[in-house]
Amino acid sequence: xxxxxxxxxxxxxxxxxxxxxxxxxxxxxxxxxxxxxxxxxxxxxxxxxxxxxxxxxxxxxxxxxxx
Numbered sequence: 316x317x318x319x320x321x322x323x324x325x326x327x328x329x330x331x332x333x334x335x336x337x338x339x340x341x342x343x344x345x346x347x348x349x350x351x352x353x354x355x356x357x358x359x360x361x362x363x364x365x366x367x368x369x370x371x372x373x374x375x376x377x378x379x380x381x382x
Contacts, residue, residue: 317346318359 322338323329335357344351351361362380366373 318344318351 326333
């Protein structure tokens with residue numbers, strides 16, 4: 316939702332094209348789970364945290380970031 320809201324706030328026009336273009340123009344957008352950018356096809360690029368459960372407790376394994 317944060318990406319859509321930022322797109323609406325930054326859009327030059329509030330039609331679908333204007334909001335889409337504003338969202339596509341986001342660079343290094345910060346969200347609670349990390350940063351998001353978009354490639355030339357408007358696909359989001361974002362890292363992921365890998366967690367596991369051991370005896371019912373969450374355990375951090377690693378963070379994987381796109382290149």
